[in-house]
Amino acid sequence: MQIRLCDPKKDLDAARRIWSQIGWISDSNDDSRDMLIxxxxxxVMDLEGEAESLVITFPGSLRYLQDELSICAVTDVATSRIGRRQGMAARLTARAISDNAADGVMLCVLRIFEQGFYNKLGFGTGPYDHFVxxxxxxxxxDRxxxxxxxxxxxDWIIIHQSRLARMRSHGSIIIHPPEYTQYNVRHSTNGFGLGYFDGPKxxxxxxxxxxxxxxxxxxYDIKWLAFQTYDQMIELLALLKNLGDQIHIMKVPEPPGMQLxxxxxxxxxxxxITKKTPYQTIITALAYSQIRILDLESCINHTHLRxxxxxxxxxLEDPIVDYLDKDASWRGIGGSYCIHLGEDSSLTHSIDPSLPTLKSSVGAFTRLWLGALPATTLAVTDQLAGPSELLDRLNWTFRLPEPKFDWSI
Ligand SMILES: CC(C)(COP(=O)(O)OP(=O)(O)OC[C@H]1O[C@@H](n2cnc3c(N)ncnc32)[C@H](O)[C@@H]1OP(=O)(O)O)[C@@H](O)C(=O)NCCC(=O)NCCS
Structure with missing residues (x-):
């Protein structure tokens, strides 16, 4: 089973067959996902000359405090009915990540179908998303x-630009190609947008x-609110209120840093009083996305802490190595490092025996670095261990704003 780069012309029919089998498109004539490949x-990975497993990534970036770090977002992982449980998806995803990392991409994010599968490739669970x-x-x-x-x-191009220019907070991501927003808006059911053209031009x-x-x-399922100031956010919410004479329930992704x-x-x-009705007022939280560091040195160099x-x-232990072919140009980030964290952080590839040691999986360390969870709780629920004094100090070191991706992959 050979891995090869996807050829959009040659592999389109096979991709549509896989997508229709897993219910992501209605049938093999449905062209709605073509843009993705x-x-x-x-x-892709072939069986008897036909692609039976497919992985797609898109480039983007993640805001880490004030810095912008490159990411790849894995948007598709899918295996046909005949290809299941042969290790295709895991190997293909590992290869896609390895190729991106070899090109210098610093982080990888994806949306999970379930917890566990991507942990085997070094991913850690991201922050909760709240839906109100x-x-x-x-x-x-009153506004x-x-x-x-x-x-x-x-209007997908201007909508995408407005999303890029939105107020960004720690952990927020963007996916660069505007066609990804085109895909999002085209495939929302009876989708519509409302907005204001208050930009300088x-x-x-x-x-x-x-x-x-x-x-x-x-x-009404609000897919996103994009605003540059809180005043604009309130205006968007006031717009939703205007629709309240008719619409009894709206689901809104909670903007970063807010409690709606x-x-x-x-x-x-x-x-x-709305319990068990189609109009239930409720706030739900679930972590749909996972993230992992691909380039530890760059991520540490971009860590400016007060x-x-x-x-x-x-x-650091990196399980992705078990899923990579021997000739992969990037082989994970497992190894021993000495880390300095502060206003200017740095890393060396050797250890200092006089210092305490943190042992961690890549996924758990990514969560700590992002500020998703403190060291002391990761030591209980994830693969991270160290002397309690070091864990306590790391809790204080990584007191970051709550990270939010603020973009559905
Ligand atoms: C998810 C999917 C891509 C996996 O494809 P696949 O080629 O069968 O996967 P692989 O053979 O590489 O991996 C299967 C292994 O992962 C394991 N696995 C599956 N879900 C898991 C989980 N939540 N936690 C841990 N392991 C899990 C399986 O038990 C199996 O283990 P084994 O190799 O020891 O038997 C496939 O089921 C699919 O296309 N599903 C529909 C589309 C989808 O949900 N895609 C994911 C989008 S995020």
Whole structure:
């Protein structure tokens, strides 16, 4: 079973067959995902001359405090019915990650189908996403929204630009090719957008994109809110409130750094009286995405912390190596390092016997570095261990803003 680069022309039929088998497209004539292999970077594995497993990545970046770090986002991992449980998806994903890493990409992110599969490739679970479902008339907002402009899927280029220019917070990501936003807006059910062109040159400054589950009374599924100031965010929420005479329930991804519950009227009462109805007021949290470091040195060099400097040894275990072919140009980041963290952080490839040692899987260390969880709890629930004094100090070192990807992969 050979891995090769995807050839969008040659492999399109096979890709559609796989996607239709797994229910991601309606049938093999459905062209809705074609863009992904045409615009993304793909790898396939053949059985008897036909691609039976497929992985696609897209380039992007992640905000780490004030720095912008390169990422690849794995958008597709799929194996046909006849190819299952042969190790194809794991090997292909490892190869896609290895090729991106060999090109200098610093991090990899993906959305999981279940916890566990990608942990074997060195991924750690990312932050929780909160989804707030509420009756828009519950919003405690007095602000009157101005009349917005209508946005349709045909506006995908300006919508993408508005997403790129949105207020960014620690951990937020972007996927660079605008066609990825085109894909998102084209394939939301009865999707529509509303927004305002307040940019200095009349650019789309803030907008929301909505997918409709039931157009009479909702749910309306708000896919994203993109804004550059909190004032603009309030205007978007005020817009949603305007729709509340008809729409009883809206599901909104909680913007980073916010608790939308703060601006909901009587959230507990509404939750109780709407329980088990299609219009339930509820806030749910789930971590759908995982992340791993590909280039440890670059990630550490971009770590500028205002906490007390700290030095320690790191023994890093990278399980991806078991899934890589022998000739892979990048073979994971397992090894021993000496790390200095502070305003200017650095790494050397040798250990200092006088320093305490942290032992960690790549996934657990990525979570610590991102600020997803403290060292002391990762030591209980993930693969991370060290002297308690070191773990306590690392808790203080990585007191970062709560990371949020703020972009659904
Ligand atoms: C998920 C999927 C890509 C796996 O494809 P595959 O080629 O059969 O996968 P592999 O053979 O490489 O890996 C299967 C192994 O992973 C293991 N595995 C599956 N889910 C797991 C989990 N949640 N935790 C740990 N291991 C898991 C299997 O038990 C199997 O183990 P084995 O090799 O010891 O038998 C395939 O089932 C598929 O296409 N599903 C539908 C599309 C989808 O959900 N894609 C993922 C998008 S994020």
């Amino acid at each position: 045409q615009r993304g970077r793909g790898w 479902s509420f009756d828009p008339t519950q919003l405690k907002i 009157k929204a101005r009349i917005p402009s209508r946005l349709s899927a045909d 009349g650019e789309l400054s803030h907008h929301l994109w909505c997918s409709i589950e039931d157009s009479r009374h909702g749910p 519950q703060d601006i909901l009227l009587l959230p507990f009462k509404h939750s109780r 906490s007390e400097p700290i030095d320690f040894n790191l023994e």
